Amino acid sequence: MNAERNKTVPVILAVLAVAAVGLLVFAIYVVATG
Amino acid sequence: MEQLLSSYLPLASAAITFGFAYLVLKRWVPRRPPYLLLWGIGFLMYAIGGLMEALFGLFGWSPLAFRLWYLFGAILVAAWLGQGTVYLLVRRSIGRIKVSHLLMAVLAVGSLYAAFKVSTAELDPSLMLEGELSGGAITSSGVRVLTPFFNVYGVLMLVGGALYSAFLYWRKGLFANRMMGNIFIATGAMAPAFGGAMQRSGVPVALYVGEFVGAVLMFIGFLYTVRPEPAGSSTPQDRAVRGT
Numbered sequence: 001m002n003a004e005r006n007k008t009v010p011v012i013l014a015v016l017a018v019a020a021v022g023l024l025v026f027a028i029y030v031v032a033t034g
Numbered sequence: 035m036e037q038l039l040s041s042y043l044p045l046a047s048a049a050i051t052f053g054f055a056y057l058v059l060k061r062w063v064p065r066r067p068p069y070l071l072l073w074g075i076g077f078l079m080y081a082i083g084g085l086m087e088a089l090f091g092l093f094g095w096s097p098l099a100f101r102l103w104y105l106f107g108a109i110l111v112a113a114w115l116g117q118g119t120v121y122l123l124v125r126r127s128i129g130r131i132k133v134s135h136l137l138m139a140v141l142a143v144g145s146l147y148a149a150f151k152v153s154t155a156e157l158d159p160s161l162m163l164e165g166e167l168s169g170g171a172i173t174s175s176g177v178r179v180l181t182p183f184f185n186v187y188g189v190l191m192l193v194g195g196a197l198y199s200a201f202l203y204w205r206k207g208l209f210a211n212r213m214m215g216n217i218f219i220a221t222g223a224m225a226p227a228f229g230g231a232m233q234r235s236g237v238p239v240a241l242y243v244g245e246f247v248g249a250v251l252m253f254i255g256f257l258y259t260v261r262p263e264p265a266g267s268s269t270p271q272d273r274a275v276r277g278t
Contacts, residue, residue, distance in 0.1 A: 009204045009213065013197050016220050020193045023224060026231050027182035 039239045040165045041091030043246050048084030050249040051077045054256065068134075069121035076115030083107020084245060090167050095159045103167050105152040107245075109181050110145055112188025112227065117141050119195035144184065151177045166242060168233055189227050196220035196255075208263075215258030222251030 055077035062070035086103035089096070117138060126133045155174040162168045169178050200216035203209045229244015 006204070006210075009200070009217075012217060013201055013204070016193070016217070016224070017197055019224055019228075020189060020197075020220075023189055023227050023231065024186055027186045030182050030234065 036165060037091065039242060041088050043239075043242050044084040044087035044091065046084075047242075047246045047249045048081045048088060050253055051081040051084060054249070054253055055081060057256070067121070069118040072114055072118035072121060076111055076118060079106040079111040079114060080245075080249065083111060084249075087167050087242060087245075091165070097157055100157060100159070100167060100171060101152050101155070104169060104172070104177075105149055108169060108230070109148050109152070109184050112192060112223070113141055113145075113184040114188070115223070116188035116191030116195075119191045123195050123198070141187075144180075148180050148184070151180065163233065163236065163238055166233075166239060168241070185227060185230070189223060192223045193220045196223065211261040211263055212259050215255040215261075218251050218255030218258060220255075222248045222253075222255060224248075225251060 055074050058070055058077060059074035062074055083103050083106050086099045086107060089099050090103070117134075120137055121134045124134050124137075128136065151174075155172050155177045157171050158173050159171050161170040161173070163170065169181065172178055196216040196219040200213045200220065203213035203216070225248035226241070226244045229241040229248075232240035232244070
């Protein structure tokens with residue numbers, strides 16, 4: 001597999017980054033609501 | 035089926051992560067880089083958490099098992115794994131002090147505080163979700179609120195580090211195995227966090243499933259990253275997975 005030619009990789013990375021941000025928001029919500 | 039989910043699934047997670055810890059610590063031995071030690075400790079914590087869940091499923095409630103589970107499995111594991119990634123990727127210093135050492139000191143003090151709070155917390159197992167360990171059993175204040183702080187740090191560092199490494203490999207068009215490995219590691223690192231979030235929302239066995247999926251995905255990622263690549267590399271991630 002050629003990593004450079006695989007255009008789905010940045011999409012996957014972006015989805016994972018969004019998921020991580022979602023977890024972060026949930027954690028802030030948990031702290032804020034006690 | 036219930037026994038399978040509440041006992042054998044976490045037992046499988048524990049077995050995978052004990053094996054994982056062994057492989058990582060074996061790579062740590064020759065040159066002793068701190069990130070491999072922290073990852074090894076982190077996976078031992080992961081395994082202890084899974085083992086305590088399995089013991090609860092097989093033999094029932096034990097305050098000691100619960101405290102060990104909450105301390106290692108719920109509070110510390112992600113942060114210590116993430117600290118390994120900090121040692122791997124963060125080279126900056128403030129004055130003469132390395133940022134990684136500074137963060138390690140904060141994590142160590144925070145971990146001791148967490149250990150004190152968990153060991154002295156009042157517990158009521160009737161408040162847990164049926165058939166599984168959950169933080170709801172802790173009735174003392176100031177304990178559960180610690181968990182998100184440790185986990186946010188851990189997920190940001192572990193997932194952020196893996197995504198950053200995967201992105202670098204993709205941009206350079208090199209080391210497809212390591213890039214894939216990092217994608218699996220990032221996904222696997224988030225799985226227990228999602229499981230924990232769903233458990234907090236009252237979804238049964240979500241945490242156990244998330245932990246098992248996370249252990250499997252991170253192990254697959256690890257296997258990808260240690261696969262030989264056609265060309266050599268001197269990047270930090272390469273040094274990490276090869277233990278050199």
